[in-house]
Amino acid sequence: MSIVGIKNGFLFGWVSFMFFSIGSSFFLIKLFYPPFKWVNDPTPKSEEFFEKAKSDFEEEYSDYGPFSFADEGFFIQSKDENRFIKWSQIQRLSGFKRDYLTTDCICLLVEYDPDLHFEITEEHAGWYQFLNRLHEAFPSIQKNWDIEITTPAFETNWTILYERDKIFQPK
Structure with a gap:
C-alpha cells in the first residue's frame, strides 16, 4: 500500500512540475515579447478577424x-x-x-x-x-x-x- 502511495505522489509531482514549467514558459515569453500571439484572435469583434473574413469573401x-x-x-x-x-x-x-x-x-x-x-x-x-x-x-x-x-x-x-x-x- 505504501508503494502505491509513493508512485501516485511521484506521478503527481511530475505532472505539477510540467504544468508549472509550461505555464512559466508562456508567462516569460509574453513578458519579454508582448506582441507575441499563441493563437490569432478569432473573436468576431477583432479587426484581424474582420479583415480576414472580408478578404476571403472578396476572393x-x-x-x-x-x-x-x-x-x-x-x-x-x-x-x-x-x-x-x-x-x-x-x-x-x-x-x-x-x-x-x-x-x-x-x-x-x-x-x-x-x-x-x-x-x-x-x-x-x-x-x-x-x-x-x-x-x-x-x-x-x-x-x-x-x-x-x-x-x-x-x-x-x-x-x-x-x-x-x-x-x-x-x-
Whole structure:
C-alpha cells in the first residue's frame, strides 16, 4: 500500500512540475515579447478577424470558377469538355434549398436544350459571378430569390425563377 502511495505522489509531482514549467514558459515569453500571439484572435469583434473574413469573401466573390462569360452566353468547363451555352438556350431556371441538417445549401438548376441541365450551388466556385451574369441576362428574375427560399427552414422551397415564355416570382 505504501508503494502505491509513493508512485501516485511521484506521478503527481511530475505532472505539477510540467504544468508549472509550461505555464512559466508562456508567462516569460509574453513578458519579454508582448506582441507575441499563441493563437490569432478569432473573436468576431477583432479587426484581424474582420479583415480576414472580408478578404476571403472578396476572393470567393471574384472567382469565376468553371465559367467564362460572353454577351450571348457562357462557357462552362468540366473535366471532359468546355461547353458554350447561350442565354437564349436556357429553358428553365429553378432555385431550391438542400437541407444538410446543420446548414442549408442554396442551389440553382439550369435546364437548357431539351434534355440537358447542370446544377450549381452556393458552395461552388463561380457562384456569385454566375448569379451576377444571370441577373444581367434575365433581369426579370427577382434579385433576392436566393434569400427568399431560405425560409421556412427544413423545406426544399423549389421555385421556378424563369421558364421560357413564362416568368414566375418566388412566393
